[in-house]
Amino acid sequence: MTLPLHLLAPGALDGRGPGDVVRLDGTEGRHAVAVRRTRVGERVVLADGAGRSVVGAVTGVGKDVLDVEVDEVHEDPEPAPRFVLVQALAKGGRDDQAVEAATECGVDEVVPWQAARCIVRWRGERGEKARRGWDGVLVAATKQSRRTRRPLLGPTATTAELVQRVATSAATFVLHEDATTPLAGAVLPEAGDVLLVVGPEGGIAPEELETLEAVGARAVRLGAAVLRSSSAGPAALAVLSAASRWR
Numbered sequence: 001m002t003l004p005l006h007l008l009a010p011g012a013l014d015g016r017g018p019g020d021v022v023r024l025d026g027t028e029g030r031h032a033v034a035v036r037r038t039r040v041g042e043r044v045v046l047a048d049g050a051g052r053s054v055v056g057a058v059t060g061v062g063k064d065v066l067d068v069e070v071d072e073v074h075e076d077p078e079p080a081p082r083f084v085l086v087q088a089l090a091k092g093g094r095d096d097q098a099v100e101a102a103t104e105c106g107v108d109e110v111v112p113w114q115a116a117r118c119i120v121r122w123r124g125e126r127g128e129k130a131r132r133g134w135d136g137v138l139v140a141a142t143k144q145s146r147r148t149r150r151p152l153l154g155p156t157a158t159t160a161e162l163v164q165r166v167a168t169s170a171a172t173f174v175l176h177e178d179a180t181t182p183l184a185g186a187v188l189p190e191a192g193d194v195l196l197v198v199g200p201e202g203g204i205a206p207e208e209l210e211t212l213e214a215v216g217a218r219a220v221r222l223g224a225a226v227l228r229s230s231s232a233g234p235a236a237l238a239v240l241s242a243a244s245r246w247r
Contacts, residue, residue, distance in 0.1 A: 003044055004032075004038070004143075005044070005047055007047055008024065013046065013048045016070055016073070019069070020070045021070070024068065033066060038061065039058065040058050040059065040060065040061055042058050044058060047148040049149065049150040051076040051077065051148055052074070053073075054072060054074070057069055057071070081188060081190065081191055081192050083237055083240060084108060084193050085110050085111070085233045087102075087110060088113045088117075088199050089112060089121070089130075089200065090118070090119075091119050095112075095229070096137050098198070098229060098234065099141070100140075102151075103150075103151055107237055109151055109154055110151055111154035111155070112131070112153075113156075113157050113159075113162060114156060115200050117202035131156065134153055162212070166215050166217050168193075170189035171194045172218065173218055173220045174197040175196065175220060175232050175233075176209065176219040176220070177221065178221075179220050195217075196240075200229060222235055
């Protein structure tokens with residue numbers, strides 16, 4: 001069974017090596033002590049969310065903190081190409097489900113998309129709360145899937161802003177039920193960002209698809225079945241990963 005993983009702040013593991021003691025405190029320390037009931041002698045993984053991690057045994061436990069003596073240090077390089085999920089906002093928590101499963105499938109960045117047909121609108125404090133919710137999902141899924149790199153949460157994008165991102169990407173695939181080109185046959189670039197665009201429940205508006213295709217996006221299909229907005233992105237990531245990272 002894999003060791004439990006806890007996330008530290010970026011840079012918290014810089015310069016740390018075998019024999020050093022790293023303290024886990026704050027929310028993560030409280031979770032390790034009060035929820036996971038971590039005890040002295042247990043081995044855990046501490047990661048900074050940017051690819052660096054250490055493995056070691058717990059040498060001390062306090063009320064909301066634990067100390068870990070490092071005996072292994074690992075560096076996971078950034079994947080190339082990077083997989084970016086552009087997820088349209090959805091109701092009923094379906095976008096949260098998409099973000100969670102996409103993290104487990106290895107997504108490197110998630111971009112919330114305010115598409116024309118989105119019923120949900122992120123505005124003001126409600127929008128900020130929703131963004132914080134997505135970020136919390138990313139963190140939890142990163143730990144659950146034992147990833148040392150947590151996905152980035154990109155700025156919420158309008159279609160106009162998405163067009164700019166597509167224009168500079170190495171490749172962009174728009175999941176669309178009327179497409180005839182299968183994603184499974186796509187050739188991936190060796191580097192750069194590969195965008196997977198998933199529309200809202202009502203689908204991507206025709207004018208949006210035309211605009212995205214005009215700057216290089218390609219409409220693709222996953223298969224004969226029409227997937228929900230919560231499952232399309234993770235399924236597409238699995239297809240791309242099976243052709244590259246999972247081999």
